[in-house]
Amino acid sequence: MEKKRRVYIQNFGCQMNDYDVERMVEILRAQGYAACASAEEADLVVLNSCAIREKSEHKVQSAAGRLKELKAARPGMVLAIAGCVAQQEGARLLKRVPTADFTFGPDQIPALPSLLARFSDGRRRFSATDVIDVEDYAFLDADPEPGDVKVTALVTIQKGCDNHCAYCIVPHTRGREVSRPADEVVAEVARFVALGAREVTLIGQNVNSYHAIGTPDGDDFAELLRRVDAVPGLVRLRYTTSHPKDFTEKVAEAHRDLRTMTSWLHLPVQSGSTRTLRRMVRGYTREEYLRKLEHARRLSPELSLSTDIIVGYPGETDAEFDETLSLLAEVEYDNIYSFGYSERPDTPALKLKLKDDVPAEVKDARLQQVQALQREITARRLGRFVGRTAEVLVEGASRSGAGQLCGRLSGNEMVNFGEPADPSRARALVGQLIPVRITATRAHTLVGELTGAPIALALASPPRRLKVVA
Numbered sequence: 001m002e003k004k005r006r007v008y009i010q011n012f013g014c015q016m017n018d019y020d021v022e023r024m025v026e027i028l029r030a031q032g033y034a035a036c037a038s039a040e041e042a043d044l045v046v047l048n049s050c051a052i053r054e055k056s057e058h059k060v061q062s063a064a065g066r067l068k069e070l071k072a073a074r075p076g077m078v079l080a081i082a083g084c085v086a087q088q089e090g091a092r093l094l095k096r097v098p099t100a101d102f103t104f105g106p107d108q109i110p111a112l113p114s115l116l117a118r119f120s121d122g123r124r125r126f127s128a129t130d131v132i133d134v135e136d137y138a139f140l141d142a143d144p145e146p147g148d149v150k151v152t153a154l155v156t157i158q159k160g161c162d163n164h165c166a167y168c169i170v171p172h173t174r175g176r177e178v179s180r181p182a183d184e185v186v187a188e189v190a191r192f193v194a195l196g197a198r199e200v201t202l203i204g205q206n207v208n209s210y211h212a213i214g215t216p217d218g219d220d221f222a223e224l225l226r227r228v229d230a231v232p233g234l235v236r237l238r239y240t241t242s243h244p245k246d247f248t249e250k251v252a253e254a255h256r257d258l259r260t261m262t263s264w265l266h267l268p269v270q271s272g273s274t275r276t277l278r279r280m281v282r283g284y285t286r287e288e289y290l291r292k293l294e295h296a297r298r299l300s301p302e303l304s305l306s307t308d309i310i311v312g313y314p315g316e317t318d319a320e321f322d323e324t325l326s327l328l329a330e331v332e333y334d335n336i337y338s339f340g341y342s343e344r345p346d347t348p349a350l351k352l353k354l355k356d357d358v359p360a361e362v363k364d365a366r367l368q369q370v371q372a373l374q375r376e377i378t379a380r381r382l383g384r385f386v387g388r389t390a391e392v393l394v395e396g397a398s399r400s401g402a403g404q405l406c407g408r409l410s411g412n413e414m415v416n417f418g419e420p421a422d423p424s425r426a427r428a429l430v431g432q433l434i435p436v437r438i439t440a441t442r443a444h445t446l447v448g449e450l451t452g453a454p455i456a457l458a459l460a461s462p463p464r465r466l467k468v469v470a
């Protein structure tokens with residue numbers, strides 16, 4: 001029997017990239033490839049790159065550099081670079097990474113078999129960066145092997161982005177926004193649930209502007225949430241990522257009303273200063289953002305909030321930065337993702353001639369201030385769970401050590417807890433919603449102990465709102 005070829009995919013970046021890797025694995029499996037755990041064992045290595053920050057771009061180049069000796073020792077091995085850096089840099093990336101055989105952008109994933117054939121025919125290096133027109137774009141249906149489906153699954157509802165946030169390269173690398181037909185989304189969610197997933201995260205660059213249904217009020221995303229919520233067997237529904245200017249009251253109401261909707265809301269603010277937001281071309285003010293959050297919190301007081309913060313954006317003064325600190329203190333997010341601004345090619349900021357004028361040491365100091373403040377807030381927010389019993393959807397073995405399971409609260413907080421001594425009982429808990437008493441906090445996680453049997457799940461209507469904390 002012919003030996004299976006092996007592929008190793010190393011991923012960098014966001015959940016869109018995680019999703020792309022899953023599709024690449026499926027496409028390559030149909031071509032006779034089996035996934036393997038290291039580049040050393042692989043016939044094909046794919047580095048899936050992220051262009052959002054300069055650091056991520058360097059990471060992929062270093063990873064390719066480290067493969068130099070391996071490639072020299074195994075001349076048959078093929079190295080491809082995929083993702084947003086491949087799209088952004090095109091043939092220039094081949095020059096910078098001499099070990100790469102070919103590069104391809106996100107829209108070229110379905111063409112991966114023909115790209116491999118093209119390379120093996122001529123062994124000539126090339127870059128494939130054609131972007132598919134909005135009218136012709138077709139979403140790849142997920143085709144997971146039953147054994148590969150985890151408790152949580154990602155389902156894409158959109159590709160690309162029509163916004164023009166000045167710091168962002170995504171519209172350049174992923175193209176115009178396309179919404180996936182709602183029937184496809186619902187069918188894919190149902191497929192994942194049938195194979196064992198219990199929680200689904202709907203993903204897109206700006207899910208709030210989803211527009212494939214044509215509802216009279218134009219709030220297609222709220223309607224999509226309602227349709228996905230009706231999938232029998234689905235226990236939890238999340239989505240990411242949102243744009244505050246498009247976050248609607250109906251979506252806030254969905255958090256309150258829908259059976260499966262979780263109490264996690266990721267609403268990237270980027271800055272607490274309206275002046276900075278204007279230079280970022282974000283389309284909302286600090287006050288408008290706060291009003292939306294306040295409304296969402298009024299409807300669902302248990303909401304856990306997270307956000308993204310950029311410090312050191314061009315022209316950011318001390319006073320503007322202080323407004324970001326004051327916003328963090330006012331909102332009390334459960335978690336934030338914070339970054340120092342880095343100039344990216346092909347972004348509106350360059351066209352607007354916004355100079356990267358905040359010195360690196362000032363950016364570093366601001367980043368540390370933001371993170372120190374957030375550490376205090378996160379500790380306080382996690383502390384509210386201690387002594388309470390919370391519903392945890394069990395995901396599997398914990399990274400925190402043997403004999404530990406992990407899962408998440410509805411608000412996305414990770415909980416580690418001791419598993420039952422009987423291994424079959426422990427295994428049976430995976431995918432179940434169970435009551436866990438929270439006993440302590442760690443820097444970003446919670447520690448708990450099992451308090452009872454799995455909670456009977458309302459897997460179909462009538463709707464049951466999951467209790468976050470009992």
Ligand code: SF4
Pocket residue numbers: 161162163164165168169170171205206243
């Ligand atoms: S909404 Fe803004 S930050 Fe998000 S992908 Fe689109 S352009 Fe980038």
